Every structure is written in structure tokens, then in C-alpha cells.
Amino acid sequence: MTKILPHVPDHARCNISTTTHQTSSVTLEQPTNDTTTQRAIYPQFIFFGDSITQFDGNPSTGFSCIGSLRYNYARRIDIIARGFSGYNTFDALTVLPKFFPAPQAARVRLVTIFFGANDACLPHTTGQHVSLKHFKLNLHKLISHPCIVAHRGVNVLLITPPPVDEWQFDDLEEPAKSARKAVIAQAYARAVFEVGVKSGTAVVDLWGACMREVGWDGGEEVPGDRRLEKSGLGRLLVDGLHLSGEGYTILSEEMKKVIASEYPELVPEKIPFAL
Template identity: 55%
Template sequence: MSVKTPQALRDATTESKQAGENGRVVYEQFILFGDSITEGDGNPELGFSCYQALQHDYKRRIDIVNRGFSGYNTSNALAVLPRIFPTPQQGPVRLVTLFFGANDASLPDTTGQHIPLTTYTTNLRLLIQHPAITSHSGVRILLITPPPIDEWGFDGWDEPGRSARTAGVARAYAEAVRHVGEETGVAVVDLWGKCMAEAGWTDDDTGKDSKLLLPGNKKLERSEALARLLYDGEF
């Protein structure tokens, strides 16, 4: 265990950008906002954690805040955002990740989480433009596509013979995130594409009108790559 010297304590305070009321140090923040995939980031049993890696890389400089909410879709996110996001005075936000879609993409009349694709894209734009976020000067936003679906991973989760999530629908919601990013100029992490590349799939394999099945579809043999990457069928 290391003991900070008075000089080290002074250094720690000068690394912050602002001072709050009564001289209290206010650190800038990165906020990771998403569903259960974000909430579960940091579980040591699941291997690499982006949340923990950021905490390590930005220690004593920026607070990394996990605001993952299991089961949430983009409509839930819009409802809760004003209540969980700090004001610039409470803590200036430098970066916010928006990682929703896995629940939105559930099929209608299954889990109760489904959000139609057009509403999903509208919700993403509303999140990007929300005053709770844009009130932070210079804040950067990062969109993350929902991951692929390994339909095999949902054995025991869904009703017998009925799946609440499919590989093809997951692709459509990932494409919607990329389109919103292009329209708004917001950076996008194409998690869906990266995972599918690990499964050996490329954009040349299936066009938008192709009837070829995607890796993860239960009509194909199970993809070992997706089974490894998607621990519960969807990440």
C-alpha cells in the first residue's frame, strides 16, 4: 500500500480541471450509458473490461462512471437521462458512450422491450441532442452498435420454439446506428461488424436483398467465434 505525500496530494488536485463549491475538487467524467451489456462491464469473471481499462488509464484525472441499466431500451434511456446525468457544475462530462439496441431489437410481443426500428433511430437522435448532454461544453459522444445475436445462445431463455431475438434483426439495428452516426457526424464503434468479422463474415457475403443466412442464425451450424464472444447470446 502506498502512502501519498503532501506533494502527491497537491499533484492529484491540480490534475482536475475545476474546483467546486467550498474548494471541493470536481473531476471531469466519462459516462458509459447503456443497457445490461454496459452494466455488466467490469465483471471480473468475463475477462477484459473497457470500464476497468478506462479507470486504469485515467486514474486521478477523470472519473469513469458506469450508467448501465439492465433491460433498458432507448425509450427507457430518454426517460431516465435527465435524472442520472450530472450538470456541468456537478461534474463536467468529457465523453459519453451511447450503447443501446440489444433490447430495442427484441421481437414484438416477446420480452416487452421492443422498439420499432424507426422509433429507435429517432430515439438515438434525441439522445445525441438531449440538453442534459449538450449542456456540457465540448462533450464528445460515441455511439456503439448493438452486437450480433447468437440464436443458439438463447436456449433456455426464450419460449420453446420461439426466439425473442434474431441475427437478421440485430443486423438492421446495427445498420441504423451507423446511419445515425453518418447523419449526425457522431463517431460510431461498429461492434456488430467487428464481431461478425471474427465469425468470418464480410459485407460481400450478403447484400441487403440477399437470402443468405448470417452467422448466428440457428438454421446454420453454430459459429464458434460468436459463441466465444457472446456469452449470453448477445455479448
């Protein structure tokens, strides 16, 4: 997955104001040239991730998690997708200040952090590898990033990377063919859970939900491993890594479950229409 990474100088910082935040679900701005019209600024959910976030909405997959949530939150929340193909968590830390809105520009109520698929590449293959140790450190830095925590009451959802199906990599060119392994993807999914527990952050277990869908019994043998028989992961992944329509359906349902259980104030019916 090719990436074009914008340069962010070391001194780059979010434009964070100390202005008091709005407490209502929608901020109303009064244009200076019209004293009779108020402009509604919708609260935002920001979906931040790699290519699996960027490709969400591809018509060829048949289902979009982000599209489904946009439908559910219509007139209540602006769903903003910020997916960056090829990025790992080091790249994520670099790019975050380039796009994340300051509190005076928007009210962000939820942020998803969905990385790990590229971090989990084997060393000396694609150049995207991030060790488990640094992967977890980077996730902690993202969760506590000044650009995010500047938004009072913001909630964060960590999403585990999906499974890897090595059987589907036959058509890929080297080094991508041998860059990802099923058991390594499992390790990075577990790492996301560890960060969630340590930081008190809710986790959407996409990896586990996909495994349950293909009947995994929790044993040591992990579906997707080329040394085993083919599993049902081919229905959930289009190329061994990226989600199919069925995969995005699972992600959508799991996200809705976690929001309802961990952040019930953010279910659609609890958020009033902006207009």
C-alpha cells in the same frame, strides 16, 4: 432482462446553469470552511447503456472494458457507468434526466450511448421492442438531449449493439428464446450507423468488429443465424446476447481506436493529471 423503471414526471428537466464553464481539464473548488485547500473535480466520461453496460465489470467474464479504461485514464478522468438492464431507447430518454449531472456539478467530456439490444427484440415477445424508425428517432433525441448538450464541448460516441447468436438461446425460457434474431441485430446496428452519419456522431462498430473476429465475409448469410452452422460467436457472447471477456476486449479496443481517430484530444496522454 427485468427492469425497474423510475418514474420521471413530464416536467422533469436537467438543472442547467448559465454559469461559464471551466476551460481547464479539472475544476478546482474552494471550500468555504478552508481557505487553504482546493478540491479537484475530475472530468467525467459517462457510459450510458443497457445490461451490456451494467454487466461490464462482472468478475466472471475475466475482462472489463470499463475497468480497462479506468486504468488507462487513472488520475485524469472519472469513468462513470450507468447501465440499466432491460432498458430500450424509450426507457433511456425517461431515465437520463434522473442521473445526468448538470454543468455546475461536473464537467462531462464524453458520453457513450449503447442501446439497441433490447429495442431489437421481436414484437409481441418481451415487451421491449422499438421499431427501427422510432429507434433512430430516439437515438437522435439522446444525442441532442438538453442534459448532454448543456456541457460545452461534450463528445458523444454511439455504439452498435452486438451480434446475436441464436444457437446459444436453447437454455433460455420463452419468450426470450425466440425474441432475438441475428439478422434483426444487424439491421439495428446499421441503424446506429445511419444516425451517426446523419448527426455527425462518431460510431463504435461493435457488431462489425465481432463479425470480423469470426471471419464473416460480408455476405448475406449472417453468423449467429440458427439456419446456418455454428459460428465462433460463442467465444464473444456468454448467452447469445451479452458479451464475454473476449467480447468486452473487442469493445475496449474499438473504443480506443475511435477515440484516437475522432476525438484525439481525449486520448489519455493528452489529458493532464487532476492531482
